Amino acid sequence: MDFNLPPEVEQMRRAVLDFAHDVVEPRAHEIEATNRVPDDLTRAAADLGLFGLSIPEEYGGLGLDMVSKCALYEALGHAHMGFGGVISAHASIGTTGLVTLGTEEQKRRFLPRMATGETIAGFAITEPTSGSDAANIRTRAERRGDVFVLSGTKHYISNAPVAGLLTVIAVTDPTQGARGMSALLVEMDTPGVRVGRIDEKMGQRGALSAEVIFEDAEIPAANLLGPLHGGYREALKILTNGRVGIAARATGSMAHLVELGVAHARTREQFGRPIADFQAVQFMLAEMQVDVVTSRATWQYVAWLVDQGRSVGMEASAAKLHATEALSRVADKAVQIAGGMGYMKDYPVERWYRDQRLLRIYEGTSEIQKVIIARSLLQ
Ligand SMILES: Cc1cc2nc3c(=O)[nH]c(=O)nc-3n(C[C@H](O)[C@H](O)[C@H](O)COP(=O)(O)OP(=O)(O)OC[C@H]3O[C@@H](n4cnc5c(N)ncnc54)[C@H](O)[C@@H]3O)c2cc1C
Structure with a gap:
């Protein structure tokens, strides 16, 4: 198993990470106030190739394998979750059916405009x-x-x-x-x-x-x-594939919350010292990091299985279940570390706490993931 990214994908991963931190996150207040992703951010995402994440190169997309694609989803997970949600609904469940099942005529007709974000x-x-x-x-x-x-x-x-x-x-x-x-x-x-x-x-x-x-x-x-x-069976395949991407995106969001937690713990002082000196706070950060590491290892493994052409119904459910439940734990601790500030609208963890909740519901609730996993054990 090799999770090293090709140099051009690693470069892009870094570019998406910078974009998430330096371009999207500073615009979070605007997205919150208007309930819209500003057009210039959509264009910038398109320029980065994010709308073509799942599209083969011959139709204008990035032509990535699953490990590379999920590495970019993880980077995208550092951005405002509504923004990431638009891209992933398009690039994941919105696109993969057409890529895997479409006729040549259907692909030529739709994919090039989807790769540029002209068609969402x-x-x-x-x-x-x-x-x-x-x-x-x-x-x-x-x-x-x-x-x-x-x-x-x-x-x-x-x-x-x-x-x-x-x-x-x-x-x-x-x-x-x-x-x-x-x-x-x-x-x-x-x-x-x-x-x-x-x-x-x-x-x-x-x-x-x-x-x-x-x-x-x-x-x-x-x-x-x-x-x-054959639509139901194909829909399940589209959703299975999407669950691996959600696990990767959730991992990025957790990593972002760890960064916020560390920054706050280092700068906030109580009892005459940074709260990072208190072991109770250190342990919260350590537990958050364990969730990042285990969620990353899980999506990497399952994405690798996909790239080997293996069927991953149960594994994709396990990855989604683990990462999205972990994200909820991490978001809760991020609020706790920030204290009262964590409950305030002008501090970002309040938003992350609300936004992350959806990941345990859509593309199959946590309970449905357990149903799928249990069925694979008992059939
Ligand atoms: C913001 C948002 C965006 C969405 N985007 C899309 C989209 O783009 N396309 C799309 O098709 N759908 C989309 N969905 C729908 C989403 O996938 C469903 O909401 C989800 O699958 C749950 O279905 P439900 O809401 O009807 O809940 P229900 O199915 O009514 O479930 C209610 C509760 O019962 C539990 N439950 C149900 N059946 C079982 C069972 N057999 N065993 C154990 N527990 C069970 C569930 O886990 C849940 O806790 C979106 C949902 C939201 C909220």
């Missing part, structure tokens, strides 16, 4: 009556001649208000349950496709999610992604 992408499976139980979705895509007529409602769809393209999972044969679903590439400007209510969330401001409503929208049959009726 997303992925839609969740519905108001079907979240964890994703095999019970109701959105229907009925084949009529050259089109699929799409009707139904998705909700909590990341990037929907800014997206040009969604990979939508819909029922194509209602008699077959999970074996009767297909993935469709849905262009958001298709008549009959509209964005409904934009969610008011606890955190991750700037990363907009919303309802998406399909009212007899006619989706060209040429936009079928992957096998007819």
Whole structure:
């Protein structure tokens, strides 16, 4: 196992880290106030290649293996989590289905504009009556001649208000349950496709999610992604891949919180000395660092397995579960180390504490990751 990055990827990792620290984080107040990622930050991310993280070079992307891609996700984890959320919903679940399943024509049509961030992408499976139980979705895509007529409602769809393209999972044969679903590439400007209510969330401001409503929208049959009726299985693969990226991003966010904790502990004085002198504070920092190291080792191992062509359903769940639960522990300690300041809006850990909570919920809750892991042991 070799986790050394090629020199050009290492250079890019450093560039993304600098971008996160020096460019995005100083703009956090603006993102919080406006609930939007400023256009110039989106352009700067595009210039760095972040929208093309999962896209092969021949379509304008970075053409990275999984270990390299996740190393960049970890660096991105140091940035405002809403900002990172926009990029990862696009580059991970929004893009990987098209890259792995798309026909040459579909890839040529969409990927180059996705690589530059001109087209923002997303992925839609969740519905108001079907979240964890994703095999019970109701959105229907009925084949009529050259089109699929799409009707139904998705909700909590990341990037929907800014997206040009969604990979939508819909029922194509209602008699077959999970074996009767297909993935469709849905262009958001298709008549009959509209964005409904934009969610008011606890955190991750700037990363907009919303309802998406399909009212007899006619989706060209040429936009079928992957096998007819094979959409559920493919959706699970997209989500599995995404979980490794989430683990990497969570690791970066933890590392960032350790940096904030160390800086605060060194400068804040009580009882006439820096609080870093107190072993209680040192132990909190040490426990935070253990979570960084173990989460990093886990995503690296699982990403390496992906690069070996191995199937990683259980391992990806373990990586996501471990890293996102660890991030919650780390964020809690970061607040504790900062004392009262940690509870104040003008100190960043308050925001990180809120923002990180989502990672234990989306792309499969912690409980669903345990279901997947237990099933792999007991089947
Ligand atoms: C901000 C945000 C962005 C999102 N982005 C997207 C997106 O881009 N695309 C998309 O398709 N979806 C997206 N989601 C949806 C997300 O994946 C779901 O919210 C998540 O899978 C949980 O589904 P649910 O909300 O319906 O909760 P429920 O499924 O109702 O779960 C409620 C609780 O019950 C538990 N539970 C449910 N079933 C079981 C079980 N079998 N065993 C044990 N416990 C169980 C859950 O773990 C949870 O604690 C997003 C959600 C949020 C909040």
